[in-house]
Amino acid sequence: MTPSQEELAEESGSLRGRTISEIRRRIISADLAQDRTFSEAALADELGVGRAPVREALIVLSHSGWVDTLPRSGYRVKAMTLNELRDLFAVRLALEPQAAAAAARRAPHPEDAAAALLAHCDLEEQGTASAQDLVTGHYRFHRRIALLTGNAEFDRALRDVLLRTERYHLLDTVVRAANDEPLPHRPLADAVITGDGAAAAEAMSRLITQDQRRTIDAIIDSDLIRSVTLTPRPRRTDAVSKGARA
Template sequence: MDQPGGARIRTIGADHVALREQVLTELRRRIVDGEYGQGERLTETRLADDFGVSRNPVREALRVVEAEGFVQILPRRGAVVATLDDTAVRDLFAVRQQLETLAAGLAAERANADDVARLRRLLDDANKASEAKDFDQLAELNSAFHRAVIEVSGNRWLHSISTAMYHHVHWVFRVGAAQRAPHSTEEHIRLVDAIAAKDPEAASTAAGLHVAAAAKAALGQRPTA
């Protein structure tokens, strides 16, 4: 869309991506980043106004985020942002414990120098975001780091299984990012050092301790737990 002076405004519909996918991505992002808070009601009309689209792609996107566990459909209330209760958090970390320890061990066996350099760059970027107190970016980088470890593992099943899970990992991490960041950074460094040393046992142990510490922090930061 052209504006006076030749400037252009980028609209959602301008991208060559299905409109529902664009709405879904933005809806998920706003939930994960806390722009739509836990327990907040999300009507189709409101979301359509927020995104500047019709209600159809909103309705379709809501079905997906409901299936993913980000939204609940409640009687007489309609769609509301789900609440990260203790059971949901424990279940998430139980799966992470199994998945990430396996991925770390495989990554230590299979990583090359470029893989290790990539992981260290993500750590450097995360450290800069932490120093700048850019916790939205830090949460993005935290998830990117864990996805990278899984990619380095070379196990396509782990990669496929983890895709949806890391949206929720991002959500949980973002809630307590300010308090968790320094500890998470140290744990990530130990994990990358073990991968670089090609020590699968040490890498699996580092990953397991990291997930256990993250779970304890996530449950401890919950005022309603």
């Protein structure tokens, strides 16, 4: 299961919303590869829905940076680049510390919300979770912080940024790095739960900075790097052959 399947449930009330969620899920999981060009009709057949909801979904996704519109050729999943990754982390660093402080100021939180934050911390510290589970838990943890602010604009601004970041977190080399170097979320969880806004903002800033370094280093040190464009989960033989042709 990818991290987006549960978290995108808020868009499931309409056919267009469900179509947006499913296309975005396939992009995050690389089932829709970034080099693939497709038409509305082909994607509608693949999803088992009509062309109208697919067309509406692709308009939304093109405006929010998930797909590119190709004149007379259809659509293509937007390529992942180091520049985009740095931009996503810059947005997170600008917004998430403030969101963490805002969430802390609303303490005490419902018991189930606090328990969910702590459960992810326990998962990290046990050392037995799969790398995939850690990456999935990372998204859900940060999304819950945004929701705990009680500010719909925080959540709306961060939801798409966090989901687009997951495309990079789910690259095989980044998943391995997450397993080797899990990010410590407990100081942030404790600060949010106890209502310490300053500590929550500081812990969030530190986490995002560590995440950015770990993610970018893992990509640069791997076979994924192609100038500034990345290909999800390539086979090593493909990487070598493409590099030779370049």
